Amino acid sequence: xxxxxxxxxxxxxxxxxxxxxxxxxxxxxxxxxxxxxxxxxxxxxxxxxxxxxxxxxxxxxxxxxxxxxxxxxxxxxxxxxxxxxxxxxxxxxxxxxxxxxxxxxxxxxxxxxxxxxxxxxxxxxxxxxxxxxxxxxxxxxxxxxxxxxxxxxx
Numbered sequence: 359x360x361x362x363x364x365x366x367x368x369x370x371x372x373x374x375x376x377x378x379x380x381x382x383x384x385x386x387x388x389x390x391x392x393x394x395x396x397x398x399x400x401x402x403x404x405x406x407x408x409x410x411x412x413x414x415x416x417x418x419x420x421x422x423x424x425x426x427x428x429x430x431x432x433x434x435x436x437x438x439x440x441x442x443x444x445x446x447x448x449x450x451x452x453x454x455x456x457x458x459x460x461x462x463x464x465x466x467x468x469x470x471x472x473x474x475x476x477x478x479x480x481x482x483x484x485x486x487x488x489x490x491x492x493x494x495x496x497x498x499x500x501x502x503x504x505x506x507x508x509x510x511x512x
Contacts, residue, residue: 359406359413360404360405360437361379361416361434361435362402362404362431362432362433362434362435363375363402363404363420365401365402365429365430366401366402366425366428366430367425367426368398368399370426371390372390372403374425374426375388376388376405378420378425379416381416382407382415382416383407383411383412383416384408384409385407386407387406388403388404388406389403390403391403413434414434416432417433421433
């Protein structure tokens, strides 16, 4: 069973996490995720336990437990394929003359990625799909204009 551990103290080591989980059963591996540039912990990681019963026992016992001054969050890890990846739009592209490509449509109707590099032009490409505000009727515009004009002293 793959277990996700979050809200870790940045000083907590893989050895500390291994010893914490070994109280509940056999631990195959521990991996704390680190920043690629600085090498500093990102405050979360994964623990692999071969026995599901031991894994669930560890999850139940350690979720919201205090470790190195932090209340950690522990839950069963969800593989990337099963997570909802529809929340992000597409990324911007690179086009020397015409700006970057915009982001794509997604089900949450959030805009996509920003535009890419644009050489000697004002701006990059646009964002993704975003629904237009719906008007109830064209009479709204006429009413607004009428109200605006009625306040003027001609």
